[in-house]
Amino acid sequence: MGVGTVEDLLLRFPRRYENRAGLTPIASLRPGQTATVVGEVLSSGVRTTRRPGFRLFEVVVRDSSGAIRAVFPNQAFLKDVFRPHQQVVLYGLLEYRSGGLQFTNAEYEIVRGEVVDDAWADDVTVHTGRIVPIYEKIGAVTTRMQRSLIYQLLGELKDPGGVGGVGGVFDPVPAEVRRGMPTRLEAVRAVHFPTAGTDVDALNACATDAHRRLIFEEFFLFQAGLVLRKRRQAEEKKARPVVVDDRVRDAARKVLPFKLTDGQKVALREIVTDMQRPEPMHRLLQGDVGAGKTIVALLAAIVAMENGQQVAFMAPTEILADQHYLTIRRLLDRSRFRVASLTGSLTAAKKRAALAEIASGTTHLVVGTHALVEGAVEFRELGLVIIDEQHRFGVLQRATLREKGQKPDVLVMTATPIPRTLALTAFGDLDVSVIRGLPPGRQPIKTLAKPETRRDEVYTLVRQELEQGRQAYVIYPLVDESEKVDLKAATAMFGTLQQDVFPEYRVALLHGRMKADEKEQVMAAFARGDVHVLAATTVVEVGVDVANATVMLIEHAERFGLSQLHQLRGRVGRGAHRSTCILLYQYPVTEQGKARIDALTQTTDGFVIAERDLEIRGPGDFFGTRQSGLPTLRVGDLVRDHVLLEDARRAAVSWLDDASRARPLVEYLSAHWAERFGLVGVG
Numbered sequence: 001m002g003v004g005t006v007e008d009l010l011l012r013f014p015r016r017y018e019n020r021a022g023l024t025p026i027a028s029l030r031p032g033q034t035a036t037v038v039g040e041v042l043s044s045g046v047r048t049t050r051r052p053g054f055r056l057f058e059v060v061v062r063d064s065s066g067a068i069r070a071v072f073p074n075q076a077f078l079k080d081v082f083r084p085h086q087q088v089v090l091y092g093l094l095e096y097r098s099g100g101l102q103f104t105n106a107e108y109e110i111v112r113g114e115v116v117d118d119a120w121a122d123d124v125t126v127h128t129g130r131i132v133p134i135y136e137k138i139g140a141v142t143t144r145m146q147r148s149l150i151y152q153l154l155g156e157l158k159d160p161g162g163v164g165g166v167g168g169v170f171d172p173v174p175a176e177v178r179r180g181m182p183t184r185l186e187a188v189r190a191v192h193f194p195t196a197g198t199d200v201d202a203l204n205a206c207a208t209d210a211h212r213r214l215i216f217e218e219f220f221l222f223q224a225g226l227v228l229r230k231r232r233q234a235e236e237k238k239a240r241p242v243v244v245d246d247r248v249r250d251a252a253r254k255v256l257p258f259k260l261t262d263g264q265k266v267a268l269r270e271i272v273t274d275m276q277r278p279e280p281m282h283r284l285l286q287g288d289v290g291a292g293k294t295i296v297a298l299l300a301a302i303v304a305m306e307n308g309q310q311v312a313f314m315a316p317t318e319i320l321a322d323q324h325y326l327t328i329r330r331l332l333d334r335s336r337f338r339v340a341s342l343t344g345s346l347t348a349a350k351k352r353a354a355l356a357e358i359a360s361g362t363t364h365l366v367v368g369t370h371a372l373v374e375g376a377v378e379f380r381e382l383g384l385v386i387i388d389e390q391h392r393f394g395v396l397q398r399a400t401l402r403e404k405g406q407k408p409d410v411l412v413m414t415a416t417p418i419p420r421t422l423a424l425t426a427f428g429d430l431d432v433s434v435i436r437g438l439p440p441g442r443q444p445i446k447t448l449a450k451p452e453t454r455r456d457e458v459y460t461l462v463r464q465e466l467e468q469g470r471q472a473y474v475i476y477p478l479v480d481e482s483e484k485v486d487l488k489a490a491t492a493m494f495g496t497l498q499q500d501v502f503p504e505y506r507v508a509l510l511h512g513r514m515k516a517d518e519k520e521q522v523m524a525a526f527a528r529g530d531v532h533v534l535a536a537t538t539v540v541e542v543g544v545d546v547a548n549a550t551v552m553l554i555e556h557a558e559r560f561g562l563s564q565l566h567q568l569r570g571r572v573g574r575g576a577h578r579s580t581c582i583l584l585y586q587y588p589v590t591e592q593g594k595a596r597i598d599a600l601t602q603t604t605d606g607f608v609i610a611e612r613d614l615e616i617r618g619p620g621d622f623f624g625t626r627q628s629g630l631p632t633l634r635v636g637d638l639v640r641d642h643v644l645l646e647d648a649r650r651a652a653v654s655w656l657d658d659a660s661r662a663r664p665l666v667e668y669l670s671a672h673w674a675e676r677f678g679l680v681g682v683g
Contacts, residue, residue, distance in 0.1 A: 014133030027065035087112035219648035225673035239406035281409035287435035288606035309383025342368035472551035547575030557583035558593030
């Protein structure tokens with residue numbers, strides 16, 4: 001569970017709190033009341049019911065005033081937990097059932113093994129008679145064991161302490177930054193064992209002064225580390241900055257297939273300004289689906305290549321890498337620059353030839369997947385690294401590609417708009433450019449949500465578009481049908497669509513398990529218009545451009561993430577025709593599923609959707625992988641505590657501006673930052 005030190009243990013907040021200060025005598029319990037009782041186990045056992053296979057575990061607990069029954073439906077394993085004469089705490093709602101007053105599914109805790117002459121253990125007041133912290137179990141270490149251990153530890157710690165002070169607690173947040181907040185040890189004590197009268201709702205919402213102090217500390221340390229990393233990057237110098245003159249501008253204009261939008265112009269200006277500086281560029285280019293990021297990146301690539309530098313363009317999948325390669329090769333067709341593709345599916349001979357041309361410098365721009373970061377890939381002069389859909393790559397891959405050049409410029413792109421709070425964490429060491437708005441001629445996409453019962457109506461709508469000469473995507477969450485999960489699968493539904501629904505049209509199947517050349521053939525046929533309906537999994541989520549496709553039908557839309565739904569919707573509406581995205585869902589729909597569908601039908605703004613997605617899913621799942629570069633936060637929550645995050649960043653920048661006073665903090669960060677936040681200090 002990542003608990004290796006005393007500090008690790010003390011910085012694991014309780015997951016909730018119970019007010020056991022007001023213990024209720026059993027004799028005064030009433031129906032509808034939520035109460036805490038402490039008593040001795042009289043008896044326990046499992047009994048059957050009239051329903052076949054349904055059993056109840058019952059335990060009877062008494063105190064000096066009376067006895068109460070607690071019932072746990074279908075939890076026969078509790079017979080190995082409860083034994084006569086144990087001292088237990090029960091906490092929950094009282095109900096009146098035919099058998100009398102009872103707890104149903106109460107929270108329980110064994111506070112002592114056996115009661116001898118009603119004598120309580122010395123530490124029993126740690127577990128009852130107060131506001132009690134409830135911890136997540138760590139393996140075999142129960143919440144009660146953690147509570148006893150933490151209580152003992154807190155009794156041994158001293159405050160204040162210096163760096164390395166024996167028994168002292170070093171406070172990494174300087175007193176001038178704390179501005180009246182509790183010290184670290186005061187906060188840790190109050191979080192684990194709140195004083196009587198503390199608001200339990202505030203405790204459970206992590207909103208007490210003690211909670212906010214420790215959340216601020218975590219954000220302050222993380223942001224200070226990011227600021228240091230960024231400042232150290234600014235001290236680096238690249239082999240040679242680029243120069244932009246009329247020759248370079250003319251070369252870029254010749255490639256442009258259309259006029260840039262205002263948003264694209266601003267982003268390009270920021271990127272090219274960075275490229276002319278002596279320090280390497282570290283920039284994130286954000287833009288909604290279809291905002292035209294690729295052409296901006298390509299113009300930056302032309303600036304680098306006109307300065308004699310090579311460019312590496314890394315994409316997360318072969319399909320997307322192939323799409324970028326074909327687009328870039330077409331746009332650079334009349335230029336003097338050679339473009340190559342480097343993916344895992346190349347034959348050994350083709351790969352050797354490609355590697356030789358990259359190493360010699362005869363290839364000016366190479367588009368590829370993670371194959372680009374392999375040890376065998378060497379560049380003559382790598383000046384610009386472009387990484388598409390950054391959240392699909394780990395921070396190590398980003399760093400490895402950088403190291404193949406002499407401090408090259410790095411441009412990271414994403415079509416998943418990133419909420420500000422995440423941008424300050426996952427990408428806090430990058431400058432940010434945003435392309436807002438869509439290129440001229442793009443039509444807004446209409447989004448409809450329909451239940452499974454209206455499937456025929458949906459097929460009619462798709463047919464109307466096909467009759468107009470348009471094309472459609474039908475997306476499924478699985479490749480093959482599963483007996484365990486009732487989801488429409490691409491392989492099964494492909495046959496249904498072709499034979500029963502659209503027999504007069506050509507339907508094709510596309511999924512991630514197909515070989516690369518098979519996928520390429522299918523996508524090429526769809527792009528040419530030879531295929532009318534593409535039944536696919538989310539393999540089409542990013543980067544495939546078919547301007548004539550005007551319908552995106554997503555089956556089991558309630559099962560997809562919000563950002564994923566938005567990405568899929570962005571596959572249509574890429575031409576001049578009006579497009580529709582249809583979300584087909586099945587009951588029952590979870591609250592989260594409904595929230596995602598509602599959000600998508602209410603807006604097409606990817607930045608609004610990103611904020612909603614963060615609220616619904618939480619930061620841990622936003623990027624989908626631990627490799628995303630998102631920090632391991634012990635106490636802070638990026639959604640709940642976003643105001644504290646902003647405050648902490650301002651405080652960190654201000655404190656680090658004075659090098660002499662910041663020295664102890666810098667030393668602390670140098671020793672602990674990368675390990676503490678689960679991030680590698682590179683990239």
